Amino acid sequence: MAGQPFRGDEGGLIDRERPIAFTFNGERLQGYAGDTLASALLANGIRLVGRSFKYHRPRGIVSAGAEEPNALVQLAVGARTEPNARATQVELFEGLEAESQNCWPGVGFDVGALNGVFSSLFPAGFYYKTFMWPASLWMTYEHWIRKMAGLGRAPVQPDPDRYEHRFAHCDVLVAGGGPAGLAAALAAARSGARVILADEGADFGGALRGLRATIEGRPAMNWVRAAVAELAAMPDVVLLRRATVAGYYDHNSFVVSERPAEHMAVPAPFQARGRLWSVRAKEAVLATGAIERPLVFGNNDRPGVMLASAAQAYANRFAVRPGSRAVVFTNNDSAYEAALDLARAGVSVAAVIDAREDPGPAARRVREAGIESIPGHAVINVQGGRKLKAAEVMAINGDGTACAGGDWRAIPCDLLAVSGGWNPAVHLFSQSRGKLRFDDRIAALVPGESFQRERSAGAARGTFTLRGCLAEGFRAGAVAARAAGFDKAGEPPVPDCDTQAETPLRPLWVVPLPKHTRLKRFVDLQNDVTAEDVALALREGYDNVEHLKRYTTLGMGTDQGRTSNVSGLGILAGLRGKSIPSLGTTTFRPPYTAIPFGTIAGREIGHHFAPTRRSAMHAWHEQAGASFIPAGLWFRPQVYRRPGEGMMDAIYRETKSVRTTVGMIDVSTLGKIDIQGRDAALFLDRVYTNNFRKLPVGKARYGLMLREDGMVFDDGTTTRIGESRYLMTTTTARAGEVMRHLEYCLQVLWPELDAYAVSVTEEWAAIALAGPASRSVLERVVGGVDVSNEGLPYMGYREGTVAEVPARIFRISFSGELAYEINVPADYGAAVWEAIHTAGRSFDIIPYGTEALSILRIEKGHVVSGELNGRTTADDLGFSAFLSKEKDFIGKRSLAREGLWRPDRKQLVGLIPVDKKTRVPRGAQIVEDPDRETPVPMLGEITSQCYSPNLGHPIALGIVAGGRALHGRTLHALSPVTGERVPVTVTPNVFIDPKGERLRG
């Protein structure tokens, strides 16, 4: 393991007592606790870290933060591998494994670099151009383009870690924990407001971590530590580290992506690797800082070209020399501090090149430190490939449009620190729909008019002095707290900070090319977009900023153009001879930085993807070997297969048992609604088509409900269980809809009615006992009720006990057999089910599932969702007798439309295959003559079909035009999907016991 040749002996926010071993591209290296991967690589002298997206050019570390366009690495191996991690934000931990991306066979020699040689073949929009010419080759191009492009690799194994979601509310959310954010949090929290302060870094301090600033004469980080300690001690302050405020949505809601275990190889047991916070804040303070702009000049992408503030942060925060001999190139004052800090850290700083003619006092300070100051010049090109060798410098003319020529010189260096000015991080502000404004003073976009309840503070609004950041932070925090109702929130006094006088920057969007040169000048390093690409796009007509973005892919990388967007705008404005504000800007969209998929999914994975609704007898069904089928969120037993038994055999066995002996089925999932009140009967009369007012206590009645448009909505039985109390049942599928419909009727249509509807679906476990022996079984467990045909006739209701549990007993049947439905409080459901099953053993009782239920129901011609499809009327289904003529009901008026009574409407019929053998295809169309010329008129469709084990042949239900008049006719069921065609005979829809003698027996 090599040493750290570029590490200083002292200083920095690192812990030299805690060395950390890691590997990069297989090489074992060492850094210290507190390092990022980028700082540790630089400490080890590694400057070449990746290859570019399109031309595969060698690339180095550009920044020290979230804006990094180049140093994207693949982390870890196996299931925890993560692509596109920014080395500048990856915290170093023991055992970290990182690899360069987008290079083969290695970062030093990359075959894809040939793209650079042939780069004239890959201009802006080349991807779109491959669609056009020659079109036939697109399939070939695509294969290779896909192979060459793309950055990291997605993991292929399941993610082994936990991810969590978390909701939070606060009075003031502060995004960003630099000086302005900390000041805002302090001012707000001291008023008693609930504050959430989130910062993307491992600790608070923001830019102060990388500067040698002082507050009250002491290092600024002392002030930061005191502020964090004060905030941490307050009970209503939440401090989130490694937490990026990634999205700002309507109603001041935010998404924060926290990475609590990102700095560990493996999270602690039960610890989340990622946590997604959904925050609602009454007020927000955006203290998101600013991002330095690079300068655009020839070969400005070479490893060793770095943002000045990043070079400064590596020197100060990590005690790392990012080079041995540096040149600084700037158009503003901030890079002069960087030059001085680099010199102090032991880097030999050769010169500060400044595009401005008169840099003012800053230049004097560097000269005093022995650094050459070269005003009025620009770096026009750099020498070196994988490693920087020299910066070529030339004078530029007054408006920055051409090289003055004549005084070319090359200054040897391995680090070129550049600063093109600063862009406030206005991403969240823009996401909140605030209007951006171009500020000529700093030549950057700043927050303009707010749309939501937020305010920006500090560098995020273009204030770059420490004193200004603290003052704005305190003010913003106090204003936010007062707006959230904490009237006494005040602004603490601003402490003394060292502040230098500033000379205004000189905008320089692109350094002109020397005559007769064709150097690549990169605007967007991640997507390999050059100044020439911008010019080409403009020549091809893409002069709108949104078009330019999409055509060139400028700003569309994972860094979202943090270092390139404004420069691109500046270049476009220059070429068009317009001002930047007149061009408008592209939109900033969430997330600010990528959120892992795991964090978005949270714990809603596996069986928590959707909740499961279980009946009280669920465990019994499981033990009895049932397979389950989802019915909404319920899981219902589908069939109980015996060991070695085939699926269909089991279904037919269950079906036959019900018709010959006795079966029991869990029907707890049917909707049950308790309806009470003096007007309960009147209410039922209005929602049902048939009459309920005359239903006596202790009797059940089938009820039919229509929608307002006259189509059938739902059906079920309703039982009068007391003088002014009814129990309504609904289908499983429509239980929720019916409940909502009833509440709507009661609250909106007829608030004057004294009637109440309460869902009791969950209160009662329901067991249907069906078959010729059902009465004999019931007699063994029932108490206090005579269940003989006289004591409890068909459609009768009694209350008594079953297995000594108070029970509601209904003589109703879905199967068409003698049958009872028993309701007991759900807590007793399992015990009562077991008692009935035990009592039924001597009658060969069997549990049956939804498959057998479905066959029994088709045999009886009952309608369910296939027939109640929202397009069938009561008459279509043969239910016109249920349409009361004596009263009004929902849907009645619509039935006056004569089209709903046309004789050729599709009507419910039964269908039997002519050969009594061939199954009727599911969902088949019904036609009269399948051999006639197309289009063949379609008479109807199959809605339900099965093999009837009780009849010994297949049967089906269907809706057929004028079907009731076609009984006895032969039609054809065609399935265009399967190619089947089956001749079928039209019959009535009830196949078994059409007179209902079994029911009443």
Place this chain on the structure above:
Amino acid sequence: MAKPAERRSALAEVYSPGTYGAATPDGPGVTLAERRGLTLVHLAGEAATLNEGVRKATGHDLPITPNTVIGDDRGGALWLAPDRWLIVSAREESERLERRLAAGIGSAGAATDVSSGRTVVRIGGANARDLLAKGCPLDLHPRAFAAGHCAQSLIAQVNVLLHAVDESRVDLYVARGFGLTMWEWLTDAAAEFGCRINAPEG
């Protein structure tokens, strides 16, 4: 004749008291206990006409302020919606309370026994509200959801009713059919805080 049937909660199959999840220095941050055998009656009608009957049957008034509770940690009335309450009692048999309430209110409203239809879990410990905040979008800070308040919301896509019994304890009511799914969610979400499952109450 088989022996009389026994009540069985929706959690009976999985309920297992003990300590689970992360080991934390101050002991489990969350305690969970199912409240079994509660009597729950849904009450509908106008407060003005129902209140006297309710007071006769239960000894306390109906809360009129939305999302508040009148009662104590053994029972009371939870406001659900305009003209809708849930009467909770750990003291008496469900049918008796329904009948006494029905008798008390006469024909003025509707009392419906729903004792079997809910799974009720008492959540305590220093991290009780942190646990709920993992799934519930409501503001559960004691300033917004003080003792004596109740609210209806969603947790993990399931409708829930929450009752802040006091600063540290919250009762969660969920439809019985979702009881097990909610229990699985709660015990999973509580793992990072350390979780003690107490013997069921009642």
